[in-house]
Amino acid sequence: MAIKERRARERAEREQLIVRAARELAEAEGWDAVTTRRLAERIEYSQPVLYSHFSGKDAIVAAVAVEGCAELATLLRAAAADVADPREAFAAVARAYLDFAEANPALYDAIFTLPSTLPFGTPDAPAPLHAAFAAIAEPATRSAKVSGHDPGGYTELAWSALHGMVTLARNGRLRPDLDQPRIDAFTAVF
Amino acid sequence: MAIKERRARERAEREQLIVRAARELAEAEGWDAVTTRRLAERIEYSQPVLYSHFSGKDAIVAAVAVEGCAELATLLRAAAADVADPREAFAAVARAYLDFAEANPALYDAIFTLPSTLPFGTPDAPAPLHAAFAAIAEPATRSAKVSGHDPGGYTELAWSALHGMVTLARNGRLRPDLDQPRIDAFTAVF
DNA sequence: ACGAAATCCTAGCACCGCTAGACATCTGAC
């Protein structure tokens, strides 16, 4: 029986190897460079092995996204941890969010912009997705209450603003010299 | 000499035909369905003629984007036209922006989300791009002034919020039942 | 009417995500 366990363990390790390789390749050269051939070459296996672990390329991206979500959630919680004032806490979360997106562009894309089949709002979504959303929503809700806004709309609006800044900035749609004024406006408004 | 003019005219017509076909195909089946082969078949020419008009597929998308920008600018200006109050005018522009994105998803993608090589902030950008940005920026700036915010950061933040709402909603990241609260929050905050 | 020039198409390149089927390896009962 132990032999089956060893095999399962080796499979799990290789699966993690695939996810790590995909992530590294994406961070280094962008998701366009992450092809199944290059990925296979990188893990020193042939292409079909990938499909014995994942249903397709999308599933690999999704796996990276889930991993990234967990990290994002941790970062956001840490940012809000020791800030008492609700509005200041939410501002800190926002800064952490933008920092994360800037530091891990490919990871951010995997989570939020690539057309993935990740179920987001539904209850059967992976736990890290819920955690990441909660890490935004909870500080946002607290901030909304002191401002007297409807928490639901306020939270999603604030998140949209953050996400919009990330994606527009990435394509050169926003002026870099307005980075700071933009964040200032965010903290002033939310 | 007139014969050259006729040829030039026919070329221009065919170029417009390509752009129109690309746009229709994208609206009908999404940009993934817009391949050079299908496009060529649709205009009843062979593939290489596309490359005698455009440097590549990106350039075709960009041409559609420029066309869409002009329409977006017109819509936004019309929305702001006869609203006196600056904040209400900007709210009307925001609603028009979201309506445009919902009514023309493929067009919106061509303009704002597809990785295009369109120069946006630079002075040598096509006129419609400037027009569309101005149609957002001017009402935003007026609204910022009555709120006492820095116009630059405020404008880009508001635009980011709109863009974020569009893109997140498209991938099912936002709850449809919060559509209205989100817009309410926008008009309350900006 | 005829050589030159412009125009267009056929055929093909290298790449993509993905898969069928052959091949090798390992397992476990005898």
Next chain:
DNA sequence: GTCAGATGTCTAGCGGTGCTAGGATTTCGT
């Protein structure tokens, strides 16, 4: 220890992508 069968992996290939070289055809100016 042997050997059928399960398991794992690979080679080769399918239909698709964006893009292009080179030849055929039509049109033009003389």
